[in-house]
Amino acid sequence: MSIYHAIKSDHVKLKSLLNELVELEKDDEYRMTLVEDLGKHLIPHIRAEEAIFYNTLRGVNADKKLLFHAFQEHIEIEGLFRSLQVLDKFKLSWLPTAKKLQNLVFRHIQDEEFELFNEAQNAFTEDESQLLESSFQELKLKIEHDGIFKNSFEMVFNMLPPKISSKMANFVKKDELRP
Numbered sequence: 257m258s259i260y261h262a263i264k265s266d267h268v269k270l271k272s273l274l275n276e277l278v279e280l281e282k283d284d285e286y287r288m289t290l291v292e293d294l295g296k297h298l299i300p301h302i303r304a305e306e307a308i309f310y311n312t313l314r315g316v317n318a319d320k321k322l323l324f325h326a327f328q329e330h331i332e333i334e335g336l337f338r339s340l341q342v343l344d345k346f347k348l349s350w351l352p353t354a355k356k357l358q359n360l361v362f363r364h365i366q367d368e369e370f371e372l373f374n375e376a377q378n379a380f381t382e383d384e385s386q387l388l389e390s391s392f393q394e395l396k397l398k399i400e401h402d403g404i405f406k407n408s409f410e411m412v413f414n415m416l417p418p419k420i421s422s423k424m425a426n427f428v429k430k431d432e433l434r435p
């Protein structure tokens with residue numbers, strides 16, 4: 257399999273998860289599972305894509321503006337995804353953000369599969385594109401299993417509020433709590 261097939265097959269999965277998400281009713285509880293599932297596919301995909309595909313393209317002097325734009329869109333995509341997680345945790349309106357994310361991801365995928373694939377096909381041989389594919393899959397698995405994609409967001413939201421409040425109580429003197 258080539259890197260192009262691997263990336264395309266991830267894109268099919270991401271598009272289908274996003275389509276499913278935006279079609280949910282506003283208060284459908286299933287969205288929490290779906291958002292979590294989306295993150296499990298989205299974050300390892302973009303991290304491995306940056307590390308293996310974009311960085312290798314950078315090394316062969318592909319169009320720098322195109323690559324920078326793609327990196328920038330990953331940042332925007334991840335930002336919207338993190339916002340979606342926060343909105344969901346606070347039970348705030350999440351549908352407009354989900355739609356925004358869907359639009360951006362769809363556009364990004366289209367650019368990637370046309371412009372970046374074109375750059376890559378001019379730069380890599382068939383063998384190289386297969387080597388890239390195995391590195392891409394390997395890194396994605398590593399990210400999924402080691403959880404290195406987990407950052408402070410997951411840590412913060414996995415904290416238990418009572419734990420935080422009891423810790424806080426140790427730092428605040430009782431007198432200071434009086435009005």
Ligand SMILES: [Fe+2]
Nearest residue numbers: 302305364368
């Ligand atoms: Fe991408």
Ligand SMILES: [Fe+2]
Nearest residue numbers: 263305365368
């Ligand atoms: Fe992608």
